[in-house]
Amino acid sequence: MKHTPLFSIVIPAYNYAQTLARAIESVLTQSGSDFELLVINDGSSDNTQDVLQQLHNAYPSRFCSVNRTNFGAAATRNYGVEHTSGDWLIFLDSDDEFEPNALEIMREAIKENADARMIVGGHTSVAEDGSCRYRGIDAVHNSKANAEALFAGYLLNKSVTPSNGATAMHRDIFKKIRYPENFRNSEDIPVFACSFANFPCAFIEKPINRVYKHDDSLRHNIAYAHAVGTSLIDVVFDPAVIPGRLQKYRKAYFSQRCLSLFRTHYLAGDSASALVYYRLAVKNHWTVIFNASYARKALRCFFTRKNSGRDAM
Template identity: 45%
Template sequence: MPEGLNPQLASNGISEQRVKPLITVVIPAYNYAASVARSAQSILGQRDDRTELLIIDDGSTDATPEVINALHLGYPEQFRSIRRKNGGLASVRNLGIREATADWLVFLDADDEFVQGALAKLLEHIQSNAHSRLVIGEHISVSEEGRRRRHTIGQIPETGFERVKAYLIDKTLGLSNGACAMHRDVFAPGGYPEQFRNSEDLPVFAQTLARYPVSTLAEPLLLLYKHGDSLRHHVGHGQAVGTQVVDEVFSRLPAEMQSLREDFYAQRCLSLFRSAYLAKDYEAAKRYYSAALRHDWRLLFKTSYTRKAVRIWLGKT
């Protein structure tokens, strides 16, 4: 994990923490002036002394600093904030881990919000499940049109191997930042890889599922807002990371899980294919689909992907 603090930090907020909280909620914010107040207020409206809120402004160039300052005026000494030179989401999360007072962390995106009343349920769950090191909660996705869909939790496999397989390969175990709480112990194998601007959570979630006890909270914790205009941005960073994330993930996993590597490589290529297809970057989509087939020809039987690939090669997109 990166050491030391960025020398160009500026911080505001609580001058002295009197009681060690149980959870620190970290909100990374880069140019989220339009939504960071909503995100922060979803925590401030239900927190008590067991919860610390930390907002990290990652060098925003919009009005995010002014919005955070206004929040300080409206909620004096109720949260801390840090402003720093832009370094990317992974480095912000690593800074949040170092700066957090609590042993449990929740990373809440600045355009999402916590469900009203969910914080108390999460605190109660943590206190009742002392063995757990990862709490997986439910979330509600909100479309641009305002439609809501609740995402429930299925059966969580008991062994680390099966959990990692379900997460990386089978895609039957989905994790969302903001709907998960992580004990700081899970970052011992490594923090968020700062060389990545996308998919930085994959290695951390994988190492956690592989090595640490997991519990589930069958309650919606997060309102996750979908944004159509973020797709091309996501695809650009995703292609920059490419398949490098495969090496990063498996460098953190035990020897007995290395047998999953080839399957994950193929799955990663399919994921990049799908993102490129949706963004209408058909040349990139061809490359990723071809790479996936080279690693596992059986992917031809995944008809939803094969149909899209055929449309590209026939020029019917």
């Protein structure tokens, strides 16, 4: 009988050939033999496939890889769910890496929290200049919080901050929800929200992975952010996924989502789109106008648009 691994590590790979070996080797050098690794080349146009072949030669039979047409992160993660067998899934980005003792920490957390279906750890954020900063998750406070507090904390006040690579999700979660494949970013938000709302969670105040920051990350892509827009709210608050008692947070999340989109477009210099989202936020919840930081930015956008109109005359 084939042994079911404890962990399935999934690495979605798209045009990060220069860092892929680092990510893969950080998994293969973990202690224990209770994990499997699947690398999914999501239609990369660089030399990702060459790197994978070199690693297969260096580590024969140690991991599996597959090449697919580019479908995006959500579809790639769903493929990983469907084509692995471990009880727990961890999605590690191809430009990040595990800390040396990541899986050992996760094993201990699983043993100590038998009812948990999501384990959230901290991570080390590495800036482009090489400087590092530990990003914790307030394990003591969060471990005492109920599902509603965790759900609201994640979506609204950001007191709960899971990140891919530092979070292990039990396969039971994916019986209830999958990543929305029509989204090209923000696809992890509905999954994390569902997990907090419906499953016991545990927290560990230790770094699990190292997250490398860079300017071309999808999370900073304004086109993808605009494409997802406010449609994210409907997916996050799908009544089939989120219990009725938590639907009361929908309105507040709508305003926050609009403010987030406002800030994204503001930083990108797109004053017109930024103002659209700011007005939506105010229309949904008028107290937004008392947030001085956003109000100042909105005024700058307004005068930028007004002055641009004068220049065009």
